[in-house]
Amino acid sequence: MDLQLYIGGEWTDGTGDETYEIRSPVTGEHIYTLPKPTPADIDRAVAAARAATEELRHWSAFERADLCHRIARLWAERVEEVARILTLEQGKPYHAEAIDDIAESGDYFSIAAEDAKRLTGEVIPTTERHRRMVTLRRPVGVWAAITPWNFPVMIPMEYVGPGLATGNAFVIKPPEFTAWALLEMAKVFDEAGVPPGAINIVPGGGDVGAYLVAHDGVDAVGFTGSSETGRKIVASMGLKRSIMEMSGNGPLVVAADADVEAAATAAVYGAYYNAGQVCCATERVIVVDDVHDEFVAATLTAAERDVRLGDPFDPATTMGPLNNEATAEKMDRHLADAVARGAEILTGGGRADGFPTSLYYRFTVVDGVPEDSALSQEESFGPVVPILVARDDQEAVEIANRSHLGLQAAVFTRDLSKAWWYADHIRSGTVIVNDSTDFWETFQPFGGAAGTDTGWGRQRIEEFTDLQTVVFNLDDG
Numbered sequence: 001m002d003l004q005l006y007i008g009g010e011w012t013d014g015t016g017d018e019t020y021e022i023r024s025p026v027t028g029e030h031i032y033t034l035p036k037p038t039p040a041d042i043d044r045a046v047a048a049a050r051a052a053t054e055e056l057r058h059w060s061a062f063e064r065a066d067l068c069h070r071i072a073r074l075w076a077e078r079v080e081e082v083a084r085i086l087t088l089e090q091g092k093p094y095h096a097e098a099i100d101d102i103a104e105s106g107d108y109f110s111i112a113a114e115d116a117k118r119l120t121g122e123v124i125p126t127t128e129r130h131r132r133m134v135t136l137r138r139p140v141g142v143w144a145a146i147t148p149w150n151f152p153v154m155i156p157m158e159y160v161g162p163g164l165a166t167g168n169a170f171v172i173k174p175p176e177f178t179a180w181a182l183l184e185m186a187k188v189f190d191e192a193g194v195p196p197g198a199i200n201i202v203p204g205g206g207d208v209g210a211y212l213v214a215h216d217g218v219d220a221v222g223f224t225g226s227s228e229t230g231r232k233i234v235a236s237m238g239l240k241r242s243i244m245e246m247s248g249n250g251p252l253v254v255a256a257d258a259d260v261e262a263a264a265t266a267a268v269y270g271a272y273y274n275a276g277q278v279c280c281a282t283e284r285v286i287v288v289d290d291v292h293d294e295f296v297a298a299t300l301t302a303a304e305r306d307v308r309l310g311d312p313f314d315p316a317t318t319m320g321p322l323n324n325e326a327t328a329e330k331m332d333r334h335l336a337d338a339v340a341r342g343a344e345i346l347t348g349g350g351r352a353d354g355f356p357t358s359l360y361y362r363f364t365v366v367d368g369v370p371e372d373s374a375l376s377q378e379e380s381f382g383p384v385v386p387i388l389v390a391r392d393d394q395e396a397v398e399i400a401n402r403s404h405l406g407l408q409a410a411v412f413t414r415d416l417s418k419a420w421w422y423a424d425h426i427r428s429g430t431v432i433v434n435d436s437t438d439f440w441e442t443f444q445p446f447g448g449a450a451g452t453d454t455g456w457g458r459q460r461i462e463e464f465t466d467l468q469t470v471v472f473n474l475d476d477g
């Protein structure tokens, strides 16, 4: 399959000679060729976006809402077809995950359409009787959306849904190796009547992203990816507005009074969903000592019952391959380091044999994980439940907070007061009580806690607007 860039409402091979050749993590086969965007292609996309936002800012909120509803309707017709492509390029199970993933990505447009209709400014009281002061919500303008490979369609739409509904335009730069489903869905934008240039898609590597975020024609950066890359972007983007959604190291705390079986089921789910390649995956399980043995037994039972590693197109499969070799190598490294520091692998522990690629990873449970291991300190992004032990609630919170990341934490307890105590003490953008760290709703305000390397901002509709204050002096004499 030969793919093209989507710039200014047109499909183009771009102006360069270089191409990306992409293989599927599922089959190992070559699945597409994609032109590598050049700086000139990016310049064109940014200019097209500028023209589009200049037009869209004059549309009424209801006109933009109609456009978003049209996108959502056309989107729903293509879910299954695009979900197949997503599975092939990303690796997530088609039946268990990819269909919902693509369907929910369309919800961003219907939700934003209604939010935009209700977004209001203010009338601010003044000191003088002949003055009036009002605030209006203007679009921010041209956004660079730099997005990752774990949710290749959903994450860009988290920006585009609310952003388009408020009159912004986008140059999206997804990774070159998970670009097909997104480019396929872009056909819906044409059909729905999105103004040319309001949404541009220029897949590529870090060099393409680096050129885009530093571009003078870009007003704001929406970045979802690793904290490491985020640090480089912040250093190079200059004085631009930003939403930064970065790495997580989700703790799941099991208190002594928890429903241990429910906690184990949630921990396993949080580690195998999308093969653990989720920013809010369960990355550390902190179990209060009293229930440690019970929790370990329940976790092994849940893993045996719920995890089926296999061909992601098979309806029985609940976990597909990892997406890429760098992620698999990181898992290898984190497990070796944990074992060297005294941890014990209870099940799994490496790559599975007998599959078309070496990216199929066995579901892994590790007990006695020391806090100073990479498995505990860093985001592993693979199918692993690392178990750490705490003496009591106080120590559980201290372990949870001894991390430079703070995205989404979970706590299992039957005691409402204790649940609040945890929410008051865990430094995390979201705290989930009695459900997986992977709990997710498209409309949930989601993002990092201040003071951590996870980032800032939430993809709420207000963040795509700029408050303009207008003052009227009514005294004409």
Ligand code: NAD
Residues within 6 Å of the ligand: 146, 147, 148, 149, 150, 155, 173, 174, 175, 204, 205, 206, 207, 208, 209, 210, 211, 213, 224, 225, 226, 227, 228, 229, 230, 232, 233, 245, 246, 247, 248, 278, 279, 280, 379, 407, 447
């Ligand atoms: P990554 O940081 O390697 O890449 C993310 C994007 O940045 C890619 O499009 C990449 O090409 C681009 N990029 C790389 N270098 C760049 C540079 N110098 N300038 C501009 N762009 C550059 O991350 P990844 O491996 O694709 O994604 C996994 C990470 O994303 C994990 O850390 C995960 O936790 C995080 N993530 C966070 C959220 C969230 O909402 N907080 C959601 C999903 C993923």
